Amino acid sequence: MSESASxxxxxxxxxxxxxxxxxxDETLRxxxxxxxxxxxxxxDVIDVKRKITLQVTNRSVREILNxxxxxxxxxxxxxxxIILQNLPETKESETPANFNLNGYIxxxxxxxxxxxxxxxxxxxxxxxxxxxxxxxxxxxxxxAASLRLEIRKEDYTGRSISIPGRKDRYLPIALNPDTxxxxxxxxxxILPRTDSLYQRIEIPDYNYTVFDSTISTNSSEALARQQYxxxxxxxxxxxxxxxxAFASAKQAVNIRNITDTLYRPFQASILPFLGTNHNLxxxxxNKVSLNLxxxxxxxxxxxxxxxxxxxxxxxxSGFQLAGIxxxxxxxxxxxxxANFLNLTLGNFKGFQGSPLINYTRxxxxxxxxxxxxxxxxxTLNGYQFSPTFNYAKNVQTGHxxxxxxxxxxxxxxxxxxxxxxxxxxxxxxxxxxxxxxxxNFSFKTGMKRFxxxxxxxxxxxxxxxxxxxxxxxxxxxxxxxxxWMLNQDITANAVFIKKLDEDEIPAGHFRFSLxxxxxxxxxxxxxLGPSVNWLTGDEEDLINPANLGIVKPLWIGKNPDxxxxxxxxxxxxxxxxxxxPI
Numbered sequence: 001m002s003e004s005a006s007x008x009x010x011x012x013x014x015x016x017x018x019x020x021x022x023x024x025d026e027t028l029r030x031x032x033x034x035x036x037x038x039x040x041x042x043x044d045v046i047d048v049k050r051k052i053t054l055q056v057t058n059r060s061v062r063e064i065l066n067x068x069x070x071x072x073x074x075x076x077x078x079x080x081x082i083i084l085q086n087l088p089e090t091k092e093s094e095t096p097a098n099f100n101l102n103g104y105i106x107x108x109x110x111x112x113x114x115x116x117x118x119x120x121x122x123x124x125x126x127x128x129x130x131x132x133x134x135x136x137x138x139x140x141x142x143x144a145a146s147l148r149l150e151i152r153k154e155d156y157t158g159r160s161i162s163i164p165g166r167k168d169r170y171l172p173i174a175l176n177p178d179t180x181x182x183x184x185x186x187x188x189x190i191l192p193r194t195d196s197l198y199q200r201i202e203i204p205d206y207n208y209t210v211f212d213s214t215i216s217t218n219s220s221e222a223l224a225r226q227q228y229x230x231x232x233x234x235x236x237x238x239x240x241x242x243x244x245a246f247a248s249a250k251q252a253v254n255i256r257n258i259t260d261t262l263y264r265p266f267q268a269s270i271l272p273f274l275g276t277n278h279n280l281x282x283x284x285x286n287k288v289s290l291n292l293x294x295x296x297x298x299x300x301x302x303x304x305x306x307x308x309x310x311x312x313x314x315x316x317s318g319f320q321l322a323g324i325x326x327x328x329x330x331x332x333x334x335x336x337x338a339n340f341l342n343l344t345l346g347n348f349k350g351f352q353g354s355p356l357i358n359y360t361r362x363x364x365x366x367x368x369x370x371x372x373x374x375x376x377x378x379t380l381n382g383y384q385f386s387p388t389f390n391y392a393k394n395v396q397t398g399h400x401x402x403x404x405x406x407x408x409x410x411x412x413x414x415x416x417x418x419x420x421x422x423x424x425x426x427x428x429x430x431x432x433x434x435x436x437x438x439x440n441f442s443f444k445t446g447m448k449r450f451x452x453x454x455x456x457x458x459x460x461x462x463x464x465x466x467x468x469x470x471x472x473x474x475x476x477x478x479x480x481x482x483x484w485m486l487n488q489d490i491t492a493n494a495v496f497i498k499k500l501d502e503d504e505i506p507a508g509h510f511r512f513s514l515x516x517x518x519x520x521x522x523x524x525x526x527x528l529g530p531s532v533n534w535l536t537g538d539e540e541d542l543i544n545p546a547n548l549g550i551v552k553p554l555w556i557g558k559n560p561d562x563x564x565x566x567x568x569x570x571x572x573x574x575x576x577x578x579x580x581p582i
C-alpha cells in the first residue's frame with residue numbers, strides 16, 4: 001500500500017491504494033488513514049462485509065468511492081468526516097422530478113482535470129461550472145422529453161452528449177484540445193551563439209543622413225497603423241470589460257467558453273445575475289426582455305425595457321428603453337432611448353435619444369438627439385441634434401445642429417453658434433481696420449458655406465471713438481478662383497461709448513460686409529471691401545463728429561442730428577487674414 005495525499009477538500013485528495021479481497025469497512029478505514037479523515041456511515045444501509053479488490057494510483061477520494069460503490073452511495077463532507085449515505089432506489093413506476101449528473105471534466109490527452117469548464121443543457125438552461133478540481137454536478141428535470149448535455153471549455157473542442165436515462169449518474173467527460181486555436185503571438189526566444197571557426201571583423205560606425213522622402217512617408221504610415229492597432233485593442237478591451245463589469249463570475253466563465261448563441265422568446269430579470277436566463281444570460285438572444293433593475297444578455301431582437309439599466313453584450317434590433325442607461329457592446333438597429341446615457345460600442349442605425357448623453361463608438365446612420373451632448377467616434381450619415389454639444393469624427397451626409405459642433409472631417413455644413421471642422425473646415429484669423437474701429441480682430445470658423453464669426457474691436461483711449469465693440473455673426477464664402485474669394489458677413493456688436501462726464505452707454509452696431517480676399521500664400525491673405533452699418537441705442541446724439549469721429553461718412557437717409565438715436569451709413573474695411581490650409 002502506497003500513500004500520498006495533499007491538504008485540500010477531502011473528496012478531492014489524491015490517494016494511491018491497493019487492497020486485495022478486503023472487506024469494505026476495512027478498505028474505508030485504510031482509505032481514511034491515508035487521507036487523514038474518517039468515514040461516517042450506518043452498517044445497516046451499506047454492506048460493509050462485502051469484499052473488494054482495488055488498485056488505484058493518484059486518484060481522488062471521490063473517484064475511488066465511485067469505483068467502490070458504483071454510484072449507489074452518496075457522500076458529503078463535514079469537517080474531518082466524509083458521510084456516506086445510501087441513495088434510495090427509484091421504483092420503475094415512479095418518475096423523479098429531477099436527477100443529478102456529476103463527474104469530472106478531463107483533458108483526453110493528458111488526463112488532467114479541467115477547472116472552469118461550462119456544462120449546460122440548452123433547452124432547460126440548467127448549467128454549472130466545473131470547480132477547481134474539475135468536478136461538476138448538474139441538476140436536470142426528469143420530465144424533459146430529450147436532454148443533451150453541452151460541454152464547452154476555452155481552447156478545447158466542445159462535446160454534446162445525449163442523456164437517455166433519468167437517474168442520478170456519475171458521468172466523467174473527456175475533452176480534446178482544440179488543435180486549430182490560434183498560435184501564440186509571442187516571438188520565439190533566439191539565443192545568439194558565437195561562431196568559433198571564424199574571426200570577427202570590426203566594422204567602423206559611420207553617421208549618415210537619408211534624404212529619401214519615402215522613409216518619412218512609410219514611417220508616418222507605420223505610425224498611423226500602430227496608432228490604429230492601439231485604438232482597436234483599446235476598443236476590444238473596453239468591449240470585453242463592459243461584459244465583465246455586469247456579469248457574475250459564472251456568467252463571465254460561460255462567456256469565455258461558449259461560442260454558441262442560444263435563443264429565447266422572453267426573459268425577465270431583477271439583476272444581471274438574477275433572471276430567467278440564469279447563468280447563461282450572456283450567451284442568449286431574447287425577443288422580449290424585461291428588467292426590473294438591470295438586465296444582461298447577449299442580444300435583443302425585439303423589445304427590451306429596463307427600469308434602470310439594460311446591458312447587452314452583442315447586438316440590439318428593435319426597441320430598447322431604459323430609465324437610466326442602455327449599454328450595448330456591439331451594433332444597434334432601431335430605437336434606443338434612456339434618461340441618462342446611451343452607450344453603443346458598435347454601429348448604430350435608427351434613432352438614439354437621451355436628455356443627457358449619447359455615445360456611439362463606430363458609424364451612425366439616422367437621427368441622434370441628446371440634451372447635453374452627442375458623441376460619435378465614427379462616421380455620421382444622418383443628423384446630430386443637441387442644444388449643447390455635438391461631436392463626430394467624420395460627417396458624410398446630414399448635418400450637425402447644436403450650440404457647439406465639432407468634427408474631424410465633414411462633407412456637409414454644421415449649424416450652430418460655434419462649429420469647428422479640423423481637417424477641411426474654414427478658419428480665418430482676421431486683423432482689420434474700419435471707419436468705426438481702428439482695430440478689429442475676428443475669428444471665423446465652420447465651413448465655407450456657413451461659418452461663425454467672433455469679433456472684438458477697440459480704439460484704445462483715443463478721443464471721439466467708442467471704447468470698443470464685442471460681436472458675433474455668421475457668414476458665407478465663395479471661391480472665385482486663382483486665390484480669390486468673396487465673403488459675405490453679418491455681425492451684431494455691442495458698442496460701449498464714453499460720453500463726457502457720463503458713464504458708459506451701450507449701443508448696438510449691426511453690420512453687413514462684403515470682403516474680397518486674395519491669398520498671397522497657403523496661410524496668408526489680404527482683404528478689403530465695403531460694409532453697410534446701422535447703429536442704434538437708447539441715447540440721443542450717439543454719432544457726431546464731436547464724439548465719435550467718423551470722418552465724412554456716406555449716410556443712408558438724412559444726415560443725423562443731435563436728436564437721432566439710429567444711424568445708417570456705408571463704410572469700409574481692410575485687413576489681413578491668417579488661413580488654414582484648405
